[in-house]
Amino acid sequence: MIQKKELTFEDSLIDYLQNLGGEKQWKYEKEIKTTDGLWENFKKILEINNADVLNEPLSDSEFSQVKNEINKLDTPYDAGKFLYGLNGVSQVEVNLDDGRHVYLTVFDQDQIGAGNTVYQIVNQIERPAKITGKQDRRFDTTLLINGLPIIQIEEKADGHDAREALNQMHQYIAEQQYTDIFSTVQILVSITPHDVRYMANTTSDLFNTDFAFRWQQEEDNKPVLDWKVFANQFLAIPMAHQMATNYMILDGTKNHQMIKVMRPYQVYATRRVIDKIRMHDFQMGPQELGYVWHTTGSGKTITSFKTAWLAQRLPKVDKVIFLVDRVALTNQTVDEYNAYDPDSDGKDGVIMDTANIGILSRRLREKKSGIIVTSTQKMDRLVSGKENFKYDKNVV
Template sequence: MTVETNELNFEDQLIHYLVNIGGTKQWEYLPEIQTTDQLWANFKHILEINNPDKLTRPLSKTEFAQVEEEISNLDTPYHAGQFLYGLNGKSQVEVDLDDNHHVFLTVFDQDEIGAGNTVYQIVNQIQREPVLAGRKSRRFDTTLLVNGLPIIQIEEKADGVDAKTGLNQMHQYIAEQQYTGFYSTLQILVAIAPHDVRYMANTTDDQFNTDFAFRWQREKDNRPVYDWKEFCNSMLSIPMAHQRKILRRKKYKETSIIILNHNDYF
């Protein structure tokens, strides 16, 4: 069995585990979504459902183009983090409707994280066309969406492969500007093998440094977590993510490097 086959099999195991990990609210797997256009359409649908008090019909192409532009203009993970947190914990996009009404549509409400109307989804093998001339098309492993937007990117590696190779792979994607457009909101990078897991904050190409990649530590004894299932239970399950305030972050200066710890993911 090739390394690539092993990685695809492990990817399937990981997705199956996240979907069935238990709890009142978990990840929903969407295998039918394979392209960026489908991801935008999925986000649009969730945005419309979560704003019934502001919208009486689906957004038109012109109206949603304003939303796409606002998200695509998030030029750094830091600015994306500011957008996701929003004002007083509520993230909104501003839209001029075709009937001349002006509305603010809620993307995230921190009070709803882990419950309420928050939607948690998994997509994988997303096809990405090259952004820079002369570069290759890419296919991402696994993306975790919250309310339709990409928050966590996971690259799976076969057993015995250093997880840092997955982070270096994502660094290449950053250099190729693949984490732009729809993927501008990406906050956390996870490289995972069956017995090796490392994670770090998404960052710009010039600031990328795997020295800031962490292993998850058990709270009871501060020992590093190597097993992928234990990592999923601790960091990626919805109840634990809610408990650890997923999508809630400490204030930090723009020049500082985001440090992910046990209490705040973003």
């Protein structure tokens, strides 16, 4: 009886997702029920989106190179790095049978909710046991972007705690079920008719339901408990795609690599700032557009980094300057930001340090965009030490 209720709820969710507003819609692929079917679906989308470099469908040997790249993704962090790619474009390198060496685009973050991005729903995917002695599994609902599983949803019938579904997904992780094509899953969602929680995918040893969040209303921070409201606000396109990309953190801290999904108030704060900057006319001169207020322990570093990082990607922004109020905080902030920067391998990313005011001056005048981290003391010495200090770039 419980199983029947859960399947009915699952069907309702799938029907609802297909009818959410927007330029792009989720499409239910009811024929796909196996891992092989997922691979074949991904292959077709990859071929269509790269028709300009492919003369014909990928052969088995050619596609095996693509599969190998995905199968090598051992952790959600590895998957996040793969999905981000280089400057937001994820590609796989393939040696074609005709001798050509090509790069096939898997994701392009400039095409979130637009372009040739494909959004699909599959459900009840059969997953044979990966570990001897463990049972076969069947996943509830999976949201695919360009053919790859990105958001995994497990439903529970009314009367059940949403955390039951989270514990179920923890078990799947321990059983190595989020491997092969499912290694790309970024967000886990547990949902009942009257409660929803979401969290970043993780490894079994780091799994912690304390980092499973409820979505909140922007106007009053009240938790969203109704599944339809959550679907409208979180799972609609482009928001679902943005949550899995723009509002994810790839934390590359040495020996502690993981992905982190932002809390609702962090998302709202970041989005408000970016919208303000996007609409700002820099020809009007210096203006105070606003500020973000977070309490202690609420994730200020993540919000400030993501806001600065997204701002420096805007076409009309030349530089983003992050000022800290103590010189001692500069190195700490640079280290944290470098760990979060998806373009960084510990160096050569978008984060720029300033050991002295000479380097600060040079950073400001360089054509390279990015985030300059410096102290209020250094900036004050630079500006006050030069009469008529002029700077004509668009700075946030």
